[in-house]
Amino acid sequence: MDNIPKMTVIRQCLSLLPTLSPTCVPLDYGVKKLRTLALLQLSVTAHLLRWESYREYAWQLDASPDLQELLGLPSISASQVSRRMNQLPTALLEHLFYALTHLIKNLSRPASSGLLQRVGRLLLVDASCLKLPAFLSDWARVTRDRCGVKIHVSYAVTSPEHTFVQHMVPSTGNVSDYEGSDLLLHEEEVTYVLDRGYVCYERMDRWIEGGLNFVMRIADHHQANVLHEHPVPEGSRILRDATVQMGSGYTAMEQRVRLVEFTDEKGRLYRIVTTQWEASAEDIAEIYEHRWLIELFFKWLKQHLRLVRLQSTQPQGIWNHLYLSLIAHALTLYIRYTQAPEKTEWEVLKRLRIHAAKEHTWEEFIQELNRRPTRTSKGRRKTGAKRRTPTLDHPVAYTKAVNEKRIVDRKQKKAGIEQNKNNK
Known part of the structure; x- marks a missing residue:
C-alpha cells in the first residue's frame, strides 16, 4: 500500500x-x-x-x-x-461494493484443518428487516401498521479467521426469505446454510437438480417420511441420522434428503435437512452452528453503523x-x-x-x-474469598432488599416514600 x-x-x-x-x-x-x-x-x-x-x-x-x-x-x-x-x-454503488468484495475474497486462503478443510467454503444466507415510518412509506407497506425493507445477504466463511459479505439483495419488506434466495443461491462448489424461513419444497428440489449443496433447519411441523435410518454414535448429541422424503401427497419433495437431529448444550432440539451425504452427522451439526455468524454480522451493522436508522424514505x-x-x-x-x-x-x-x-x-x-502493550498483567487472580455484598443504605436512593415483599397498596407505597424523605 x-x-x-x-x-x-x-x-x-x-x-x-x-x-x-x-x-x-x-x-x-x-x-x-x-x-x-x-x-x-x-x-x-x-x-x-x-x-x-x-x-x-x-x-x-x-x-x-x-x-x-x-x-x-x-x-x-x-x-x-x-x-x-x-x-x-x-448500480454505481453496487459495482463499488462488489469490487471491494473481490479484493477481500482474493485475500482469503482455504482452511488447512478442521471442519472447513473437510467440507469447504460455507455461504450463510439470511435476511434482516429494517423498519420505516408508516406515514411516509406506503410503497414499503408490509401490514396495515408496519412498513419496512429487507436486506438479503449471503455471508462467506472461508476460514475461522476470514469472513465477508459475498452478495446482497435489497427488497421491500413483503418479499419472503425464500423468494430472496432465488437471487443468492447459484454456486455449486459451496455449502449454503439456511434457517427455517427458507423451507420451500419446490425450490429445494430445484436446488438439488442444479447441483447445489445446502444445510437447512426445518420446523417441528415439517413432515419427514423416513426411508432409511443410519447408525448414530453412542453418547453423542446426535439423535437421528436418516434418509427421508419431505412432505406428503402432492406437496412432497421429489428428491431425497438427509435428516440430522441433534441437541445443543441447552437441550434444544434442531432438525436439519441437507444434501451433504459424505460428511458425518457431527459435522452437519457444526456446519449449522456457523449460521450464528450472520446474525452477529447483522447486529454489527445495526449497532456500529447505525443501519437501524435509515436516512431516506x-x-x-x-x-x-x-x-x-x-x-x-x-x-x-x-x-x-x-x-x-x-x-x-x-x-x-x-x-x-x-x-x-x-x-x-x-x-x-x-x-x-499495531502497538503492543508495554506492561503485562496476569489479571485479577481468584483467591477463593467470598464476594462482598454491597450495602443498599444510601441517603439519595430509595432501595429495597431483593427478597422484600413488593408494596402493591398505593397508601403503603406513599407512606414508605414519606418515611424515606423523613429519614433524609
Whole structure:
C-alpha cells in the first residue's frame, strides 16, 4: 500500500476505493456543486464515521478543512445531499461494493484443518428487516401498521479467521426469505446454510437438480417420511441420522434428503435437512452452528453503523444507504485483513474513528493499531474469598432488599416514600 506523505486516515481510506471517475462523468451533466465522485466520498466518510443525518454531513464538512480540500467542496446543505442521494444510481454503488468484495475474497486462503478443510467454503444466507415510518412509506407497506425493507445477504466463511459479505439483495419488506434466495443461491462448489424461513419444497428440489449443496433447519411441523435410518454414535448429541422424503401427497419433495437431529448444550432440539451425504452427522451439526455468524454480522451493522436508522424514505435513497453501509463494512474488513489481522472489526473501526476525528496521518493510525502493550498483567487472580455484598443504605436512593415483599397498596407505597424523605 503506497502512502502519500502526511496523508490523513480518511484520505487513505477513500484512496482504497476503486476508481470510478470515468463512470461518474456522464452523471454530472448539469450538476453545479455536489458532483458524483464528491458525493460518493462524502457518503462513505459519513458511514465510516457514523454521521447520523444529512444535516450532520453539512456540519462535519464545515468543521473539516482537510475534507473540504479533498472533495473540492467548501460547504453543502442537507437538502442538496438528500436530493443527490435520491438520484444517485444504485448500480454505481453496487459495482463499488462488489469490487471491494473481490479484493477481500482474493485475500482469503482455504482452511488447512478442521471442519472447513473437510467440507469447504460455507455461504450463510439470511435476511434482516429494517423498519420505516408508516406515514411516509406506503410503497414499503408490509401490514396495515408496519412498513419496512429487507436486506438479503449471503455471508462467506472461508476460514475461522476470514469472513465477508459475498452478495446482497435489497427488497421491500413483503418479499419472503425464500423468494430472496432465488437471487443468492447459484454456486455449486459451496455449502449454503439456511434457517427455517427458507423451507420451500419446490425450490429445494430445484436446488438439488442444479447441483447445489445446502444445510437447512426445518420446523417441528415439517413432515419427514423416513426411508432409511443410519447408525448414530453412542453418547453423542446426535439423535437421528436418516434418509427421508419431505412432505406428503402432492406437496412432497421429489428428491431425497438427509435428516440430522441433534441437541445443543441447552437441550434444544434442531432438525436439519441437507444434501451433504459424505460428511458425518457431527459435522452437519457444526456446519449449522456457523449460521450464528450472520446474525452477529447483522447486529454489527445495526449497532456500529447505525443501519437501524435509515436516512431516506425514498426507494433509491434507501438502496443507496444499504450499499454504502456494506461499503463501509468492506473497507473496515480490508484494513483489518491487510494491516491488523489480529484485531477485531470493531477495534479497527473504533480506532479509525478516533484518528480520523483528530486528522492524524495514516502512519500514526497503523502504528497505534499495531502497538503492543508495554506492561503485562496476569489479571485479577481468584483467591477463593467470598464476594462482598454491597450495602443498599444510601441517603439519595430509595432501595429495597431483593427478597422484600413488593408494596402493591398505593397508601403503603406513599407512606414508605414519606418515611424515606423523613429519614433524609
